[in-house]
Amino acid sequence: MNYLTLENVSKMYGEKVLFDNISLQVNQGQKIALVAKNGSGKSTLLRVIAGKEPPEGENSKVELHRSVNLRFLDQDPDFYEEHTILEAVFDSDNPMIQAIKEYERTLLFKTEPAVAQAAITRMDDLKAWDFEARIQEVLTRFEIHRMDQLVKTLSGGQKKRLALAKLIIDEPEMVILDEPTNHLDLDMIEWLEEYLSQPNLTVFMVTHDRYFLERVCDEIIELDRGKIYRYSGNYSAFLEKKATRHENEAIALEKDKKLFKKELDWVNRSPQARTTKAKSRVDAFYDLKDKVSGNRVEGELQIDIKGQRLGKKILEAHNIGKSFGDIKIIEGFSYKFQKKERVGIVGPNGVGKSTFLQLLTEEIRPDTGKVVVGGNTVFGFYSQDGIQLGEDKRVIDVIQDIAEFIPLDKGQKLTAPQLLERFLFDRKQQQVYVSQLSGGEKRRLFLLSVLMENPNFLILDEPTNDLDIMTLNILEDFLLDFPGCIIIVSHDRYFLDKLVDHLFIFEGEGQIRDFIGDYSEYRVLQKERERQQRREDRAEQQRKKEAEQEQKPAEGLTYEERKTMNKLEKEISKLEEKKKQLEAKFLETDQLTPERITELAKELDELKATIEEKEMLWMEYAEKA
Numbered sequence: 001m002n003y004l005t006l007e008n009v010s011k012m013y014g015e016k017v018l019f020d021n022i023s024l025q026v027n028q029g030q031k032i033a034l035v036a037k038n039g040s041g042k043s044t045l046l047r048v049i050a051g052k053e054p055p056e057g058e059n060s061k062v063e064l065h066r067s068v069n070l071r072f073l074d075q076d077p078d079f080y081e082e083h084t085i086l087e088a089v090f091d092s093d094n095p096m097i098q099a100i101k102e103y104e105r106t107l108l109f110k111t112e113p114a115v116a117q118a119a120i121t122r123m124d125d126l127k128a129w130d131f132e133a134r135i136q137e138v139l140t141r142f143e144i145h146r147m148d149q150l151v152k153t154l155s156g157g158q159k160k161r162l163a164l165a166k167l168i169i170d171e172p173e174m175v176i177l178d179e180p181t182n183h184l185d186l187d188m189i190e191w192l193e194e195y196l197s198q199p200n201l202t203v204f205m206v207t208h209d210r211y212f213l214e215r216v217c218d219e220i221i222e223l224d225r226g227k228i229y230r231y232s233g234n235y236s237a238f239l240e241k242k243a244t245r246h247e248n249e250a251i252a253l254e255k256d257k258k259l260f261k262k263e264l265d266w267v268n269r270s271p272q273a274r275t276t277k278a279k280s281r282v283d284a285f286y287d288l289k290d291k292v293s294g295n296r297v298e299g300e301l302q303i304d305i306k307g308q309r310l311g312k313k314i315l316e317a318h319n320i321g322k323s324f325g326d327i328k329i330i331e332g333f334s335y336k337f338q339k340k341e342r343v344g345i346v347g348p349n350g351v352g353k354s355t356f357l358q359l360l361t362e363e364i365r366p367d368t369g370k371v372v373v374g375g376n377t378v379f380g381f382y383s384q385d386g387i388q389l390g391e392d393k394r395v396i397d398v399i400q401d402i403a404e405f406i407p408l409d410k411g412q413k414l415t416a417p418q419l420l421e422r423f424l425f426d427r428k429q430q431q432v433y434v435s436q437l438s439g440g441e442k443r444r445l446f447l448l449s450v451l452m453e454n455p456n457f458l459i460l461d462e463p464t465n466d467l468d469i470m471t472l473n474i475l476e477d478f479l480l481d482f483p484g485c486i487i488i489v490s491h492d493r494y495f496l497d498k499l500v501d502h503l504f505i506f507e508g509e510g511q512i513r514d515f516i517g518d519y520s521e522y523r524v525l526q527k528e529r530e531r532q533q534r535r536e537d538r539a540e541q542q543r544k545k546e547a548e549q550e551q552k553p554a555e556g557l558t559y560e561e562r563k564t565m566n567k568l569e570k571e572i573s574k575l576e577e578k579k580k581q582l583e584a585k586f587l588e589t590d591q592l593t594p595e596r597i598t599e600l601a602k603e604l605d606e607l608k609a610t611i612e613e614k615e616m617l618w619m620e621y622a623e624k625a
Helices: 042-049 086-091 095-109 113-126 129-140 156-169 186-196 211-214 235-269 276-294 354-358 396-402 415-422 440-451 467-481 493-499 519-551 559-585 593-625
Strands: 002-013 016-029 032-034 062-063 069-075 174-178 202-206 219-222 226-230 315-324 327-336 343-346 368-373 380-381 403-406 414-415 459-462 485-489 502-508 511-516
Touching: 002 042, 016 042, 016 113, 016 202, 016 219, 016 226, 016 368, 032 042, 042 174, 062 511, 086 095, 086 519, 095 113, 095 129, 113 129, 129 156, 156 174, 156 186, 186 211, 186 519, 186 559, 211 235, 211 493, 226 235, 226 343, 315 354, 327 354, 327 368, 327 511, 327 559, 343 354, 343 493, 343 519, 354 459, 354 485, 380 440, 396 415, 414 415, 440 467, 467 493, 467 593, 493 519, 502 519
Parallel strands: 032 202, 032 219, 069 174, 174 202, 343 485, 343 502, 380 459, 459 485
Antiparallel strands: 002 016, 002 062, 219 226, 315 327, 315 368, 403 414, 502 511
């Protein structure tokens, strides 16, 4: 079933063409990712698809199937600032969500018993309790707890999580997501990955998270120089097919260049347009000239800045501790950094990772212990909160205010304009004001401003947010060759796996554990520990249950009741199998019509009701047993 159609859609900002005359279709169940360089128009295209901006172009069309429930996650979600979280989350016309909102309000504000009872009755009537439990799970997953908190008091990251939670609660059939993993911790990202993988959910998103692209997507669309290129498969398939496309384009471009040289010789020798045949050849020459000049290979980010030499003593933490009130951030942490060390830092949001970095760079002092910084150590601190570029400054001024040039290897130097060019800011864009840059371009400029200090100890706090995949690949290559030390705080699993040798795991209550290995190795070990803990918990519960049964007088079931209970177990098992088969039919997209979907949904609801009825009866016997 077709959900969305775009035809002949274009968009320009001034003289810059973001995309030109593009067409695409999105069908039910597809998982599509859009990739492009920063400033290419990814977010604008998402907003056009979501109906937030009008398309341009003759005969342009954006059509969403009238029955499809679509939700859009913007990079900067827009809420009414005076709303509470409760009002923002449950801002919906859905009767069940409205009933849950009223019920939550009675809990939050402790309303009169009659009002509370009316809310509970409404929940019963709509059978909303399971849905209410699902909502609580989503809110807890995204660390949304204080329902009476005003939206205007939330940080940008908290608003993004609130918007994502609201989107999931609305249970859409199709989602359009702009960088959904920004501001999520690693557990949240893995949970979201599982949610988006549902077979019946249709996804169109922009993300720099390459594990997301690998594990969720079945198609990737690249926006390149205003045109789109579609690649079936996940991220690995995209890399292979894109490489093949570039090889073919390079071969075709070389042939065009040879033909162009031949035609140029002819044009220079021939009188212009004496005959119709000659005029036709001249016209073809100018078309070929446009094609050759238009197919130039765009530059890639180049970083080969030379870091200052590190001394023998680099950075040492001696039994440091830090608390805020009763909350322990760090307790008794000691470590000595060695040359070329690559450390990743992981842990839930709010556990103290940013405070830890500020302690190491001596921006704040520890309560106990001490931090010793080597005499030759020069920090380069890239932080989320540090992006304070003057909006009224030109790009070139931002860099020249730091330094006119920077040293390279072998005694060479690079001027500020040359360095900006290597960071994909051409001479024309260097004269642009910072306020006109995209979010990713601002981050790229901030990263350059950090490197202009010529550091030998890099501290990168979420450096991958808003950077495009092409820039990330170049940045990773630079960091792999960087001669100094690196500490990385990131929720980008791919980035961590590629770069770090070991991890500082923030486990809460001030405890930091040093784990030798990358993030994926850590998660494998962590999941096995969680499974082992669940096995031990179940075994303990079973021991308690058996002990309680031994102490109780033998009541038990009669022979007939035991027989009925066994029969119910078999019936429930068969019904569950039938339910799986029925759910599988929803995946047969080539055979699904709206009528068939309605028919299957009705049959599935009836089956679930039968299973629930038999399970309740089984529970009665189980309690008696």
